[in-house]
Amino acid sequence: MSGSPLSRRGLLLSAGAVAAAGLTGCDLDPTSSAPATTPSPDPDEAIVTAARAELSDLITRLGGGSGNAALVAVHRVQLAALQGEPPATASPGRPLSRPRIVARERRAAVRFGTWARTATSGDLARVLASIAAGIRMQPVLREAS
Amino acid sequence: MSDETSLPALQRTLAAEHAAVYVLGVLGGRAAVLGESPLRPALATAYDVHLARRNQLRLMVTAAGADPDAAEPAYDVPREVTTPGQITAEALRVERACVSTYAALVAATTGADRAWAVDALSAGALAELTFGGPPLPLPGLPAGFARA
Numbered sequence: 001m002s003g004s005p006l007s008r009r010g011l012l013l014s015a016g017a018v019a020a021a022g023l024t025g026c027d028l029d030p031t032s033s034a035p036a037t038t039p040s041p042d043p044d045e046a047i048v049t050a051a052r053a054e055l056s057d058l059i060t061r062l063g064g065g066s067g068n069a070a071l072v073a074v075h076r077v078q079l080a081a082l083q084g085e086p087p088a089t090a091s092p093g094r095p096l097s098r099p100r101i102v103a104r105e106r107r108a109a110v111r112f113g114t115w116a117r118t119a120t121s122g123d124l125a126r127v128l129a130s131i132a133a134g135i136r137m138q139p140v141l142r143e144a145s
Numbered sequence: 146m147s148d149e150t151s152l153p154a155l156q157r158t159l160a161a162e163h164a165a166v167y168v169l170g171v172l173g174g175r176a177a178v179l180g181e182s183p184l185r186p187a188l189a190t191a192y193d194v195h196l197a198r199r200n201q202l203r204l205m206v207t208a209a210g211a212d213p214d215a216a217e218p219a220y221d222v223p224r225e226v227t228t229p230g231q232i233t234a235e236a237l238r239v240e241r242a243c244v245s246t247y248a249a250l251v252a253a254t255t256g257a258d259r260a261w262a263v264d265a266l267s268a269g270a271l272a273e274l275t276f277g278g279p280p281l282p283l284p285g286l287p288a289g290f291a292r293a
Contacts, residue, residue, distance in 0.1 A: 077282040081291035109267075116263045122252035129251045129263045130283045133244075133270035137280040 043120040051115055051128060052084035054108055060087045061104070065095030071105075071140060078131045102144040109135040152209045154253030158262075159206060161246040162199035163216035165239045169195060171222045172232050184229055187275050188236060194272070195243070198265060205258060237276035244269040248285030 042048075059075045062068040076086055096104065112132035119125040135141065169192040176185050203213040226235045247269055250262040270284035283290055 074280075074282040077291050081283055081286070113263055113267070116251060117260045122254075125259060125263075126248050126252040127283070127286070129266050130248055130285045132263065133267040133284045134280075134282045136267050137270050137274060137284060139280060142274065142280075 044124050047115045047119050047128070048082060048124065051112065051131075052079060052082050054111060055079040055082070055084060055131075056087045058104060058108060061093075061096055062101065063087075064093065065101075068095075068101070071101075071138060074134065074138060078134060081127050081131065098140075101140055105135055105138065105141055109141070151250075151254040151258060152206070152211055154250045155202060155206050155209060155258070156211070156214050158243075158246045158250045159199065159202040159214055161243050162195055162202055163214075164220045165195040165243050166192065166199055167216065167220045168222050168239050169236065172226070172236055175227055176229070176232050179229060179232075182229060184233060188232075191236060191240070191272060191275070194268070201261070205261075233276050237273060237278050240269055240272045240276060241278065244273065244285040 055075050055078055059072055059079065062072050062075070079086055109132050112128050112135065116125045116129035116132060119128060169188060173185070173188040173192055176182065176188055179185075206213040222235070226232055244266060247262050247266040251259055251266060254262055266285055270281070273284065274280065
């Protein structure tokens with residue numbers, strides 16, 4: 001009954017295609033006669049960038065509050081699934097109140113659902129949809145509903 | 146919205162829902178003899194949800210130009226699954242299997258079919274909680290897919 005194995009490599013190929021193909025050896029070699037290849041733009045680049053930023057922002061803002069460690073850990077795993085680098089420091093500002101956390105988490109779940117619907121890459125869509133579901137599963141939203 | 150690419154995934158998801166409907170029906174019957182318990186309405190709700198999804202998947206397969214695969218005559222439900230704890234664990238196994246299948250369906254579809262699969266994945270993840278599953282960071286993906 002289970003689905004086919006998730007291709008992490010497939011996600012990497014989609015999410016990192018632009019970065020990996022940004023420069024080729026021929027671009028840097030003036031003696032090369034081969035024409036420079038123009039990498040085709042990754043149609044999901046904007047989604048991946050926004051999704052990583054969303055999770056990084058949540059981690060940063062939640063990191064300063066007591067009792068948020070489990071939720072921060074969840075978002076770190078989700079960010080890792082998108083090959084994102086975790087933010088270095090927690091927010092120096094005031095910790096988010098519980099209602100603000102709930103509102104931010106709900107907004108994030110909606111955004112990830114929207115990105116999952118619109119991503120060109122099916123593998124990326126699967127990860128985004130899983131993140132949306134994972135956010136909705138967390139106690140902070142279950143207790144608030 | 147369906148095409149040749151998504152049809153196998155739709156049929157696999159339909160097969161998962163055929164199994165879920167059968168198993169949840171059996172579990173509901175076994176829970177009925179246990180007396181009043183929150184497990185009974187939870188199983189009844191889950192049965193109704195999976196039945197509706199199975200019917201929707203039949204329509205989606207038909208819309209894709211194929212005949213929906215039929216259910217197997219029966220599915221294996223271990224006889225020893227009789228206590229509330231065992232029934233709950235089996236129901237959780239069913240929900241998890243369906244969530245994984247919906248994650249695969251998300252990857253294989255586009256447009257309205259994918260939107261439906263995204264919603265089903267989220268609803269299935271929440272159903273896992275009903276049957277005692279822990280909140281996961283990445284429901285439907287293999288364990289250890291990503292580690293922070």
